[in-house]
Amino acid sequence: MLHIETILSLYPDDATRLSLLSQALAHSQADLTSLRYAVDTGDRDAALAHTHKAKGTASFLGADKQTLQQFDQLTLLLRNTNDPAIHVAMPAAIHHAFQAVESILQDLEMSIQTMINGLENNKTRLRGNSSKRSKSKG
Numbered sequence: 645m646l647h648i649e650t651i652l653s654l655y656p657d658d659a660t661r662l663s664l665l666s667q668a669l670a671h672s673q674a675d676l677t678s679l680r681y682a683v684d685t686g687d688r689d690a691a692l693a694h695t696h697k698a699k700g701t702a703s704f705l706g707a708d709k710q711t712l713q714q715f716d717q718l719t720l721l722l723r724n725t726n727d728p729a730i731h732v733a734m735p736a737a738i739h740h741a742f743q744a745v746e747s748i749l750q751d752l753e754m755s756i757q758t759m760i761n762g763l764e765n766n767k768t769r770l771r772g773n774s775s776k777r778s779k780s781k782g
Contacts, residue, residue, distance in 0.1 A: 647706030647707075647708070648665075648705050648706050648755060648756070648759065649706075650706050651664070651704070651705060651706055652664070652665075652759070658763050658766060658767060661759075661763055662760065662763045662764070662767075665756050665759050665760045665763070666760060668701065668704075668705055668756055669753060669756045669757060669760065671701050672698075672701055672702075672749055672752050672753050672756065673753060675694060675697055675698035675701055675749060676698065676746065676749040676750070676753070678690070678694045678697075679691060679694035679695060679698055679742075679745070679746075679749075680746065682694050683738075683742050688722055688725055691718075691722050692719060692722050692723065695715055695718050695719050695722065695745065696715075696719065698715065698745065698749060699712060699715035699716075699719075701752075702715065702748065702749070702752060705752065705756075707748075707752075711748055714741070714744045714745055714748055715745055715748075717741045717744070718738070718741040718742055718744070718745050721735070721737050721738045721741050722738065725738065
């Protein structure tokens with residue numbers, strides 16, 4: 645589904661990777677919150693814009709073609725809705741497509757958070773080892 649490791653290989657150090665992942669997590673969370681709100685309030689134009697933005701985030705982080713097609717499916721359904729307000733009686737197909745995208749974004753957030761935790765644990769471990777070495781030299 646996602647190949648974040650490919651993107652991370654472009655960044656040489658853990659601090660830069662941590663910064664990238666933290667920003668990606670913030671964007672992903674904001675994308676999902678905004679998209680959910682747009683769908684819940686029936687704002688089709690906002691839902692289309694947020695779907696596009698969320699797809700961009702997922703694409704940048706290495707989402708595969710099949711994953712990105714889920715965003716395309718939601719976009720297609722939103723575009724083909726005659727009523728700009730999709731709210732109260734949201735068609736089942738849009739609801740289903742949104743749930744697929746929502747699941748992808750939640751999985752993305754979990755993957756990013758796991759990587760952040762790993763980098764932070766590594767940083768803590770390295771600091772601990774450096775501190776032990778300094779004490780043994782003194």
